[in-house]
Amino acid sequence: MKNFKRTVLAALLTGMISGCGSAEDSSQRFIESGKELMEQGEFDKARLEFRNALQINPLEAEGYYQLALIDEKNQKWKGMYSNLVTVESLDPNHVPAIVKLGQLHVVSGQLDEAMKKAEKALSLEPDNTEAILLKATTLIKQENFGMAEVEINRVLAVDSKNMEALTARVMLFKNSGQTNKALTAADEALAIYPDAMPLKMIKLSIFQEMDDYAAMEKLYRELLPEYPNESWVAVSLAKLLNDTLNRPEESQKVLEDYVAQNPEDAETIMLLVSLINSRNPDLAMAKLDEFIEAKPDNQELRFAKIEMLSIQGKQDLMVSELESIIAAEPDSEIGLRARATIAGIKAQEGKFEEAENMVNEVLAISSEHEQALLLKAKLQLKNEQLDPAISNLRVLIRNNAELDEAMVLLAQAYALTGSSELAENSFRQALSVNPANPQAALSVASVLMRGNDLDRTEQVLVRALEGNANNENLLQALAQVRILKRDWAGTQQAIDGLTDTSALTHLLTAQMYQGLNDNTLAIAEYEAALKLEPSLTRALQQIMAIRYQQEQKEEIVAFLNKHIAEHPELTNGYIVLADYYRMDGNLPDAIATIDSALAKNEDWTEGYSLKANLHYLNKEPDAAIAAFEKGLSKAPENNQLAMQLASTHESKKEFEKARQLYEEVIARDPSIDVAANNLSSLLSEQFESPENLQRALVLSSRFRDSDQPYFADTFGWVNYKLGNYEEARPALERAASSGESIALFHYHLGRLYLALEMPEEARRSLERAQQMATEDNDEALIGKIGEQLSNL
16 A cells, blocks of 8 residues: 555656646747637637736746737737737847837837837847838938938848838828829839738828829728728718818718618718718718617617707707606616616716716626726715715726726826825726826826926827817927927917917917017917906016016006906906015015905905015014914904914914914815925924924824925924834935925934944934035034934
């Protein structure tokens, strides 16, 4: 028996050792099998084979490369990019992956990165035609047409019929403005490859640039019989006939012929009905009913009818149609969709309770129903139920990684919780999924603007406008970016895209003229903006600034007093006039101007803040405190005034008064970060005790991961005081390494390093603190730093 067991064990061990040795072979077999399946068009099965290969050998670069090729087929660019990056990390010399990465960089406009990939691939394989063409394509994008032609000719010299090289040659001529050469080159290439769709697409784009609509129509009509099942051909021709050539009957005929051959194409059917609806709504509805009768199970057609009823303003018929669907199939997929649609209508009507009840009914049957869950999250956001809204939005994004609307809502939810980084990430994610999402584009552009990255800001806005050509907000933002870039032709182009002549249009035009140093036209445009919108403070400020620069001081006072007299209900005239007196060094008249406005409107809380700040500039801290206190007597719960008064008390070392005010603000609104930060700092510095340090820790805990250096420093210093050194370290290091660091941050970090017995790091931080404190002439801090350095 013992010998038997020993024999079995030996056999098992032999098998295991043998199996280990053949892991690479097993992995390779799965990869070869996957490649065969790909050749047969079985991409889902092929993906499984490659996944199996990677389970056996996770370091197999070829498996990731094949997955990238499948992603490319399915146009899943993010997945493709991720897999290619993995290939290059596992096999830095994998030339096909390097070239594919370069091609993605070209498409995304990252031309420097694309060129790096091309050069790397060519350093490994100097004659690789795909790498040469990647370099040529990048050079074309960089408008280096001479060098691009040299690279293309390198490939054609070896292979005169290389399809990619011939196509690149056409693009070279097109982009360099050699239109006739481009068309000739395209025809020569098509003589070799008569079915090459990319070449035909380039020809269409050339004809479009030439406004040669007859040539476009001719080519589309040639393509129709070649591609009878490709909707884009029929749809493109129909749009050309209807939108450009104003031949709607022929456009309708093209779509009808296509739909007759492709009765399952619901999207094109809806386009046809929409075209008819623009001229004859009743006929459009009758036509749609015919399609629905022929395909009664087609949900998209039934909901197309509902959408058309909505467009036609027939709300009652729309609801009736939805209710009939629910009555017939209450719990089916189409029935749940109808219920969720009615819930959406209820929400639009302000019947939020009814909407929520209907949504809950849908979710009780299908807990992750996309339309219902999205509406549920919107209702939760409206009711400030942020945590459940965030949870539901995460589920939606997990189920549908392309749902940019949910990503935007998630970003807004994060912003409401104060998680600005998470909000920015979600906006960026939405933009990567849908570059045309205007909300995501504006948010990301705003972040890029704060970083002064004007080129990328412009790229984001231009891409978003490709899908929203008339979006006023995007156009206004683009104009503002181009003003900052001093791109006056681009600014004018963006302004011309604005359909309405609004106050903002005049404002943007004025800024453009101001940048061109044409102050006469700038003032005229600012005045035109004020005529439409007298409350536009920026226009008043710029007129004052221009005239101040021209030393037209009497004109400034006369102009602003006239504005005040014509618009006594507005305060912006007083604000700008007071600002003029401040700039001119006349603080008493600035204060008197604000006093005259407050005499007319004692409830103008901003006025008390402005008056206090002017008193502070005039070195009258008691008068500043009196102004804040007068404002708070009129608006006792105004948090901004309370915090400004608290800060003034701090500057006078009246710490108990400051503490009391911060406590009142937090009692009213615990979410105000500045109040929490300042009170934490007071408690840990001026009122240090075990109880107060614990309170400071609770208040500042929200700043554990903050990138705001003052908040991070407060959290770190409170933890230092409590002896939580490892907890303090990341926050204090983050504060000290930020671009906004001050001497105090380095002093705090130096004290922490001392506590952690890191003398060299402590010395560097304290010496940096000493240098900065000396520059600031902060004698009190210099003394503290000197004491710590002497201990070292």
